[in-house]
Amino acid sequence: MTVTLADVAARARVSPATVSRVLNGNYPVAASTRERVLRAVDDLDYVLNGPASSLAAATSDLVGILVNDIADPFFGIMAGAAQTQIGGPGDGSGRAGGEKLAVICNTGGSPERELTYLTLLQRQRAAAVVLTGGAVENEAHQAAISAKLARLADAGTRIVFCGRPPLSDGNALVAALAFDNRGGGRRLTEHLVALGHRRIGYVAGPPERTTTRHRLEGHREALRGAGIEAGPGDPGAGDEERLTVHGPYDRRSGYEATLEILRRAPDVTAIAAANDTVALGACAAVRDRGLRIPQDISVAGFDDLPFSVDAVPALTTVRLPLFEAGARAGRIAMGKENPPPGGIATIAAELMIRGSTAPPRAV
Amino acid sequence: MTVTLADVAARARVSPATVSRVLNGNYPVAASTRERVLRAVDDLDYVLNGPASSLAAATSDLVGILVNDIADPFFGIMAGAAQTQIGGPGDGSGRAGGEKLAVICNTGGSPERELTYLTLLQRQRAAAVVLTGGAVENEAHQAAISAKLARLADAGTRIVFCGRPPLSDGNALVAALAFDNRGGGRRLTEHLVALGHRRIGYVAGPPERTTTRHRLEGHREALRGAGIEAGPGDPGAGDEERLTVHGPYDRRSGYEATLEILRRAPDVTAIAAANDTVALGACAAVRDRGLRIPQDISVAGFDDLPFSVDAVPALTTVRLPLFEAGARAGRIAMGKENPPPGGIATIAAELMIRGSTAPPRAV
DNA sequence: CTGTTAGCGCGTTCAC
DNA sequence: GTGAACGCGCTAACAG
Numbered sequence: 001m002t003v004t005l006a007d008v009a010a011r012a013r014v015s016p017a018t019v020s021r022v023l024n025g026n027y028p029v030a031a032s033t034r035e036r037v038l039r040a041v042d043d044l045d046y047v048l049n050g051p052a053s054s055l056a057a058a059t060s061d062l063v064g065i066l067v068n069d070i071a072d073p074f075f076g077i078m079a080g081a082a083q084t085q086i087g088g089p090g091d092g093s094g095r096a097g098g099e100k101l102a103v104i105c106n107t108g109g110s111p112e113r114e115l116t117y118l119t120l121l122q123r124q125r126a127a128a129v130v131l132t133g134g135a136v137e138n139e140a141h142q143a144a145i146s147a148k149l150a151r152l153a154d155a156g157t158r159i160v161f162c163g164r165p166p167l168s169d170g171n172a173l174v175a176a177l178a179f180d181n182r183g184g185g186r187r188l189t190e191h192l193v194a195l196g197h198r199r200i201g202y203v204a205g206p207p208e209r210t211t212t213r214h215r216l217e218g219h220r221e222a223l224r225g226a227g228i229e230a231g232p233g234d235p236g237a238g239d240e241e242r243l244t245v246h247g248p249y250d251r252r253s254g255y256e257a258t259l260e261i262l263r264r265a266p267d268v269t270a271i272a273a274a275n276d277t278v279a280l281g282a283c284a285a286v287r288d289r290g291l292r293i294p295q296d297i298s299v300a301g302f303d304d305l306p307f308s309v310d311a312v313p314a315l316t317t318v319r320l321p322l323f324e325a326g327a328r329a330g331r332i333a334m335g336k337e338n339p340p341p342g343g344i345a346t347i348a349a350e351l352m353i354r355g356s357t358a359p360p361r362a363v
Numbered sequence: 364m365t366v367t368l369a370d371v372a373a374r375a376r377v378s379p380a381t382v383s384r385v386l387n388g389n390y391p392v393a394a395s396t397r398e399r400v401l402r403a404v405d406d407l408d409y410v411l412n413g414p415a416s417s418l419a420a421a422t423s424d425l426v427g428i429l430v431n432d433i434a435d436p437f438f439g440i441m442a443g444a445a446q447t448q449i450g451g452p453g454d455g456s457g458r459a460g461g462e463k464l465a466v467i468c469n470t471g472g473s474p475e476r477e478l479t480y481l482t483l484l485q486r487q488r489a490a491a492v493v494l495t496g497g498a499v500e501n502e503a504h505q506a507a508i509s510a511k512l513a514r515l516a517d518a519g520t521r522i523v524f525c526g527r528p529p530l531s532d533g534n535a536l537v538a539a540l541a542f543d544n545r546g547g548g549r550r551l552t553e554h555l556v557a558l559g560h561r562r563i564g565y566v567a568g569p570p571e572r573t574t575t576r577h578r579l580e581g582h583r584e585a586l587r588g589a590g591i592e593a594g595p596g597d598p599g600a601g602d603e604e605r606l607t608v609h610g611p612y613d614r615r616s617g618y619e620a621t622l623e624i625l626r627r628a629p630d631v632t633a634i635a636a637a638n639d640t641v642a643l644g645a646c647a648a649v650r651d652r653g654l655r656i657p658q659d660i661s662v663a664g665f666d667d668l669p670f671s672v673d674a675v676p677a678l679t680t681v682r683l684p685l686f687e688a689g690a691r692a693g694r695i696a697m698g699k700e701n702p703p704p705g706g707i708a709t710i711a712a713e714l715m716i717r718g719s720t721a722p723p724r725a726v
Numbered sequence: 727c728t729g730t731t732a733g734c735g736c737g738t739t740c741a742c
Numbered sequence: 743g744t745g746a747a748c749g750c751g752c753t754a755a756c757a758g
Binding site for chain 2: 002045047048049050051052053054055060061062064069070071072073075076077079080083084087099101102103104105106108113116117119120121122123124125151155250251277280281283284287306307309310311312
C-alpha cells in the first residue's frame with residue numbers, strides 16, 4: 001500500500017542504500033544516479049518513513065521547544081524565533097530534505113507537564129530541546145528536571161535554556177541564555193526613584209517562578225539603594241511587603257493586584273508590574289479608580305512586548321531581546337553556533353522610558 | 364548503554380512481549396506480573412523507544428498543530444487550547460503513558476513551509492494534524508495542500524481545520540471549523556453605519572488570505588446594504604477601493620495603512636481594521652495625526668484578543684471564540700468528539716461594542 | 727561510487 | 743496469561 005525505499009530503489013534501478021544516500025545527502029553519489037533516484041521519488045510520491053529512519057540511525061529530526069504559555073507573546077516570539085533557525089527555509093518543493101521538525105510544546109506552566117513533555121521528547125529521541133522562560137523553584141521538581149535533562153544529554157540530545165537561569169545544581173550539560181531580570185528590575189525602579197517616587201507598589205508574578213523572584217529582587221535592590229526600603233524593626237518596616245502583591249502573569253491578575261495595592265496604600269505614586277501584560281491590567285485598574293496615568297500614578301511594565309508601545313500612554317518598560325535570544329537558542333540547539341563560554345550567557349535588559357512614567361504630583 | 368525493553372524483561376523475569384503488553388495496556392496481563400514489570404521499568408528508568416514503537420505499530424503519537432504566526436496571540440490561544448485536549452493532563456509521574464505529543468509548527472504564513480511541515484508530519488506518520496487560521500488563496504498551492512492532505516488522511520492521519528474555511532475542492536476527508544468572518548465583518552460595519560458613519564476606511568490584511576477576503580466582503584456587504592458603496596459608473600465609484608488599504612497582519616502595517624487612508628481621504632470618520640493588532644496600529648496613527656478616538660474618528664478591530672479591552676478607549680471589535688474553537692478542534696483530532704455534520708461547522712462571531720466607536724462629529 | 731548484509735527496538739501474530 | 747519468532751523500513755558498516 002504505502003511506498004517504501006525499496007520501491008523507489010526498484011524504480012530507479014539502484015540499491016536501497018543508494019536511495020538512502022541521496023535522500024540523506026551525506027554521501028557522494030553520482031549526479032546521474034541521484035537524478036534518477038530523485039525522479040523516482042517524485043514519481044512515486046515517496047515520503048521517508050521517519051520512525052524507521054530514526055530507529056536505524058538512532059537519532060531523530062525532532063527538536064522540542066518548551067514554553068509555559070504559548071498564548072503569551074513573550075513565549076510566542078521566542079519560540080517562533082527559535083523555529084526560524086531550526087526548521088530551515090524549506091526548498092519550496094515541500095519535499096522536505098534533511099529538515100528538522102521544530103515543534104513547540106506548551107506546558108501551561110505546570111511542572112508535571114514539563115516533565116511529561118521531556119519524557120515524550122526523550123522517547124522520540126529528540127535531537128535537541130530548548131526550554132524557555134522562568135523555571136519553577138521547587139527543589140524536588142528542579143532535581144527531577146535536572147536528572148531528566150542529564151539523561152537526555154546522555155542520549156545525545158542537545159539542551160538549551162532560553163530566558164531561563166541555569167540549573168542550580170550546576171548541570172554543565174546545558175547551555176543557558178539567561179535574561180538579566182534582576183538588573184532590569186533594578187534599573188526600572190531606579191528610574192522611578194530618580195523621578196521622585198518613594199511609595200512604589202509592585203505587582204509581582206507567581207511567587208514560585210525564578211523570573212518573578214529575580215525581577216522583584218532587582219526592584220528591592222533599587223529601593224534599598226535609595227534608602228527607601230526599611231530593615232525589620234525600623235519605622236516603616238514591612239512596607240515593602242504590603243506594597244507587593246503576587247499573582248499569575250495575566251491581565252486580570254494585574255488589575256486585581258493593583259486595586260489591592262491602591263486599597264492598602266492609597267498614597268502610592270507609582271506601580272511597577274512584573275510584565276507588560278500585567279501592567280496593562282494595572283493601567284485599567286488605575287483608570288477605573290479615576291486616576292490619571294502618569295499624572296496621578298506612574299505605571300511601568302517589563303518585557304516590552306509589541307503592544308506596549310501602543311498603550312496609552314505608551315508603557316515605560318524593560319526591553320528583552322526576545323526574538324534575538326530565541327534565534328540564538330535555536331542556532332545553539334542546531335549546533336550552528338557555539339554555546340556561550342562557560343555555558344552561560346546573561347542577556348542584557350534595556351530600560352525603555354516612555355509616557356506612562358513621570359514625576360509624582362507635588363503634594 | 365541505553366536500556367531497552369529486553370532489559371526490562373530480563374529484570375522482571377518475563378518475556379519482552381509481556382513488557383510490551385503492560386506498557387501498552389491493551390492486553391490482559393496478570394496483576395502480579397504487571398506489578399513486577401512496572402517496578403522494573405521504574406528501577407531501570409526505562410523510556411520507550413518511540414521510533415521503534417512507531418515503526419512496529421505503524422502509527423505514532425505525534426499530533427501536529429500548524430499556525431501562521433505563533434507570536435500572534437490569535438494563534439497562540441487556539442494552539443494552546445488544542446494542546447490542552449491532546450496532550451492529556453499527565454499523571455504527575457512524568458512517566459508518560461499513552462500520551463500524545465501535541466506539537467505546534469509555525470509556518471510563518473509561508474505556503475512552502477506549510478507544505479514542508481505537512482511532509483515532515485507525514486514522514487513521522489502523525490496521528491492527526493490541525494491546521495489553523497486563514498489559508499492562502501493560490502490555486503496551485505491549494506491543490507498541493509489538498510493532495511497532501513488526501514495522502515495524509517489516506518495513511519490514517521486525522522485532519523482538522525480550525526478557523527480555516529473548507530477546501531474549495533470539497534475534500535471531504537477534512538473536518539472544518541470555520542469562523543464566520545464575513546458575518547462578523549458585516550455586523551461590524553453595520554454598527555458603524557448605524558452610528559451614522561458614511562466614509563469608512565478599511566485596513567485590510569494580506570490580499571491572498573481567505574480571512575482577509577471574507578472580512579472585507581462582509582464590510583462591503585454592509586456598505587452595499589446601506590446604499591453607501593457605489594457601483595461602477597456611479598458618482599463616487601471607486602471610493603471603496605480608495606478607502607481600502609492592504610497589508611500584513613501587524614501593528615506597523617496598521618499604522619502605515621491608516622496614515623495612507625487619512626492622506627487619501629481626510630474626511631473619513633471611521634476606520635475598520637482587519638484585526639485587533641492592526642487596529643492598535645491604526646489607533647496610534649490616528650492619534651499621531653492629532654485626532655481623538657472616538658470623537659474625531661472611530662476605530663474598530665476584529666478578534667477581540669485579550670489586550671483589546673485594555674486599549675484606550677477600549678476597542679470595539681468582533682469576538683471570535685478562539686479558545687473554544689481550538690479546544691474543539693483538538694478533541695476532534697483526538698477522536699474524542701465527532702466531526703460536525705457534513706464535516707463543516709461555522710462558528711459565530713459576536714460584535715463587541717466598546718468605547719472606540721461613536722457617532723461621527725456633527726459637521 | 728555502489729551493492730550486500732545486518733541489525734536498530736519493538737509489536738504482533740502464533741503456539742503453548 | 744505468557745513466550746518465541748518474525749518483520750516493520752531504514753541506515754551503517756563492509757566489500758567491491
